[in-house]
Amino acid sequence: MQALLVFLAIAALSLLASSPALDPSRFPSLARLAASGFLFLLFGVVLGPSVVGALSVEDLGHLRPVMALGLGTAGVILGLNLEPRLLRLLPRPVYAAALAHSGTAFLFVTVPLAAPLLLTSHPSLHAAVGAASLLGGAASLSSGHFAVLAYRAGRMDRARGLGVALLTMLDDAVGLAVLAVALMLSAAPSAGEGLGLVCLAVLLGILCGALLAFLTHAMNDPAELATVTLGMVALVGGAAAYLRVSALLAGVACGATLALVGGRTVERVARALGRVERPVFLVLVFLVGCGVYTRDWAAWALVPGFVGLRFLGKVLGGRIAQRMASGVLELPPRVGYALIAQGGLALCLVAEYQFLVPGGLARRVLDVVVVGAVVNELLAGPAFRQVLTPMKPRLAPAAVDDVEVAT
Amino acid sequence: MKGAVTRLLLLMVLLAIISRAQVLRADSGTSVTLAAGALLLCGLFAGKVAKGFGLPRLTGYLLVGVAVGPYALGFIPGEGVKGLDLVKGLAVSLIALVAGTELRLGLIRRVGARVALLCAAVCAVTFAVCFGATLALKPVLPFLTPLTMPQALAVSALMSTVVVSFSPTVTIAIVQETSARGSFTEFLMALVIIGDLLVMVAFALAAGMTRASFGGGFDIAGLLSGVGWELFGSVVVGGVLAVAMLVYMRGVKRELPLFLVGLSFAAAEGGTRLHLSPLLVSLAAGALIVNLDEREGERIHHAIQRAGLPVFALFFAAAGAGLKLDALMTVGPAALLLVVLRGLAIWFACRRFAPTHDPRLKEYLWMGLISQAGVTFGLAALVSRTFPTFGPQVEVLIVAMITAHELVGPVLTRRALTASGEVRTDEAPGTA
Secondary structure, eight states, X not given: OHHHHHXXXXXXXXXXXTSGXXXXXXXXHHHHHHHHTXXXXXXXXXXXXXXXXXXXXXXHHHTHHHHHHHHHHHHHHHHHTOOHHHHHHSOHHHHHHHHHHHXXXXXXXXXXXXXXXXXXXXXXXXXXXXXXXXXXXXXXXXXXXXXXXXXXXXXXXXXXXXXXXXXXXXXXXXXXXXXXXXXXXXXXXXXXXXXXXXXHHHHHHHHHHHHHHHHHXXXXXXXXXXXXXXXXXXXXXXXXXXXXXXXXXXXXXXXXXXXXXXXXXXXXXXXXXXXXXXXXXXXXXXXXXXXXXXXXXXXXXXXXXXXXXXXXXXXXXXXXXXXXXXXXXXXXXXXXXXXOOOOHHHHHHHHHHHHXXXXXXXXXXXXXXXXXXXXXXXXXXXXHHTTOOOOOOSSOGGGGTTSOOOO | OHHHHHHHHHHHHHHHHHHXXXXXXXXXXXXXXXXHHHHHHHHHHHHHHHHHTTSOHHHHHHHHHHHHSTTTTOOSOHHHHHTTHHHHHHHHHHHHHHHHHHOOHHHHHHHHHHHHHHHHHHHHHHHHHHHHHHXXXXXXXXXXXXXXXXXXXXXXXXXXXXXXXXXXXXXXXXXXHHTOOSHHHHHHHHHHHHHXXXXXXXXXXXXXXXXXXXXXXXXXXXXXXXXXXXXXXXXXXXXXXXXXXXXXXXXXXXXXXXXXXXXXXXXXXXXXXXXXXXXXXXXXXXXXXXXXXXXXXXXXXXXXXXXXXXXXXHHHHHHHHTOOHHHHHHSHHHHHHHHHHHHHHHHHHHHHHSOTTOHHHHHHGGGGGOOOOHHHHHHHHHHHHHOTTTHHHHHHHHHHHHHHHHHHHHHHHHHHHHHHTOOOOSOOTTOO
C-alpha cells in the first residue's frame, strides 16, 4: 500500500508539474523547483514521517528496494556519461579548473563544519570527519542545467554554456570520490574494512558492466535490450543493497565499464535508460525528501553555514577555475555564480550515506544537504543572472523555462 | 541458442559470486531488488533457451526461477522472492486486462452459452473426481484423519474446489507468445476465464460450509454478500477503471504503457485491500473498453504486449522461485495422484461434453486446461489463512500440485494451440 501511495503521489505531482498551474511567469521559483524535480523533494518532506506522516519510518524501510533501484540507476547513468574518448581529449587545465571550483567549495564547507558536527553529535573523530567531508562533497557538486537552458534559449553563448556544463560534469567525480572516502571512514568499524566494502562495490559494478556489455552485444530487439538493461540496473543496485555496499558507486562502476567496453551498444543502453531516467529520479528525490527529520534543530542551525560557505567557495573557486582554464575553455565572467545550483547527485550522495551509515549523524547530514539543496536551487536563479551578458535571443524567451531537466 | 545458454550460465555465475560474497557480511540488506533483477535477466535468457528446445518460453522462466530460487541453488533469498508479490499482482492485472480485451460481445454471443455449459461440465466432473479421491485418501492425509465425517466432507469439498481452478495467466501468456488466433483459441481463453469465475463463487460457498462444519455457523447473508461484493464490486470497480482509461487515452494520448502499468498496479493493490478480485477488476475493465471502443481496446492490447516481456519474464520466474520443492517431496505421492486424476477428469469431460461442431475441441482442449498458477496460489493461501488448523497443510498439498501443473501445463497449452493449427508465428518480438 505504501508503494501505491508513493506511485499515486508521484503521478499527481507529475501532472501538477506539467500543468499550466505552474506558469513560470507567475511562479518562477516554483516552476524552477518543479523543473529540477526539487518540488518532489519538498513534497516528500511534507508527506514524510516528521511532518504529515503519510509514510511512516517503517514504510520507508519497506521502500528501500525502490531507493536501491534509484541509486543504482543514477549510478549507471553517471557512469555511462564517463565517455573515455572525450575524457582523454580534455586538456589538463580543464581538470584543474573543475577541481579548483569543487575543491574550494569542499574545503570551505568541510573544515569549518567538522567542528560543530563533532561537538553536537559526539561521534568518533573519524565519523565526524567522514560526515563533514560528505557535506563538503555535496557542496562541491554543481548542476549545469541553468547554463544548458540559457544557451539553448540563446541567452548565453553556446561555448560558454558548454564550458560551464563541462565543469559541473567533471565535479561529479569529486563528489563520488568523497562519498567513497566517507564510506571508508564511517560505514565499517575500521577504515581497512571500509576500503574493502568500497572495493567490493566497485568490483561488483565492473562485473555487472562487463556482463551487461556481453549480454547486450548483438541484441537487436529493442524490447529485449530495454529489458536486459533494466534487469542489469536492478541487479547491480539490488546486489549492492543486499551486500550493504554502495549502490551508487557500484552503478557508476557498471556504467563506466560498459562505456569502456560496450562499443556500439552503449548508445542504445543509454537511450533505454534515458526513458526511465526522469521517473526514477523523481521517485528517488521524493523518497530522499521523506527521509528528512525536520525537528533536528542542530541541522537547521548548520544550514546557513552550509549554504553561505558553499556560496563563497563556489564564487572564489569559480574565479580560480576561470584563471586556470583561460585560453583552453571559454567560461562566462563570474562563473562561480553559474555554479550555485546543486543538482540531484548531492541528494544521491547523502541518501547513500544514510543508507549505509545508520545513526543520527548521517541523518543530520541528509537534513542539511536536502534543505541546502532547495535553498541553493532558489538562489541559483538570481545568481545566474549575474553571469549573463546581454545577447540577442535566438529562441522565444518562453522556451527557457519550458525545458525539463532531470538533475 | 548457444549464445543464450552461455549468457544464462554467466548470469548464474554472477549470482553465485554475489551469494558467496554475502557470506562475508554479518547481516544482509534488502534482497527484493536483487531478486527482481536476477529473475528478470535469468528468466529472459532461460526463455530463449527453452524456445531453442522447442518448449514455451514460459517454461524456461519457471524452470530458471526454480533453479536459482531459495528451494534449489539458493542464489536468491526467500525474502527477496516474497517481496515480489507486488510485481506478481501487477502482472496478473496486466494479463487480465489483455484477456478482457479479448472478450468482445460478439464472441460472447457466439460461444458464450457453449463455453458456459462445457465449463460447468468440466468443473463438475473434475470436482467430483477430486472430491472422491480426497475423501478416499482420508486415512493417509494427516489433515483429514482426525476430522469427523461432515468436517472431512466439507474440507474435501473446499480443497477440490481449489484444485479445479485453471490458469488464465498461463493461457494468455502462451497465446501472446505464439500469437495464436482463431475459434479454438477464443474458446480456450473464454473457458479458462469463465472457469475461474465459477471457481471463485464455488470457493466462497465451500468456505462457508467448512466454517459451519467447524462450528462457525452458516451465515448465508454474509456468504452471499461476500460473494456478491467480490463479483459485482469487482465488475463495478473495473467499469470505473475502464472509464478512467478511456478518458486518459482520448485526452492525454501519450505514455500509454506507463499509464497502464500504473493503473494495473493500483487495481492489483487496491483490489486486494478492498477484498475484490484484482483479476476480475482488470478483466471487466478490459472487456468494457473493447466493447465501448474497439480501437482503444486494440491500443491497450498492443501497449501491454510491448511492455509484456519484462512483466511476464519476471512474473513467471518469480512464480518458479516461489515453488516449494520440499512440499513436493513431503506430500508428493498424494499430490501426484490428484494431478493425474485431475488431468484424466478434464480429458474425459472434454471428450464427452465438448461441442461437436469443432472436432479440435474434443481432441485438444483438455491440454489447455491443465495449467494452474496465480488464482490457485491465491485460493490456497486464503485457505491457509482462514482455517489455521488444517489450512497450512492443505496449502502444502495444493502448492505441490501447482508445481507439477506449472511444469507440464505450459507445454501442453502450447501443444494444444499448435495442434489446433491456430499458431500464427513462433516468435513475436517483444512478447512473453
